[in-house]
Amino acid sequence: xxxxxxxxxxxxxxxxxxxxxxxxxxxxxxxxxxxxxxxxxxxxxxxxxxxxxxxxxxxxxxxxxxxxxxxxxxxxxxxxxxxx
Numbered sequence: 001x002x003x004x005x006x007x008x009x010x011x012x013x014x015x016x017x018x019x020x021x022x023x024x025x026x027x028x029x030x031x032x033x034x035x036x037x038x039x040x041x042x043x044x045x046x047x048x049x050x051x052x053x054x055x056x057x058x059x060x061x062x063x064x065x066x067x068x069x070x071x072x073x074x075x076x077x078x079x080x081x082x083x084x
Contacts (some may be wrong), residue, residue, distance in 0.1 A: 041065065
């Protein structure tokens with residue numbers, strides 16, 4: 001019985017540890033990492049332009065889109081747009 005409880009505890013711990021990794025998988029990040037910058041930019045624009053995400057959205061999305069504008073990846077290079 002102790003082995004069963006230990007196994008259940010370990011499995012429960014593994015599931016809870018894996019949940020944040022699954023939740024953090026974002027389609028825009030996957031597209032960016034695959035070099036699909038246009039697709040990533042489209043997905044990021046949807047997130048950044050949504051007023052409900054302002055202040056509550058994933059800050060990585062905002063930073064990545066700014067970097068894409070800075071470097072001209074999938075969008076025209078625009079240093080001023082990167083700052084905004």
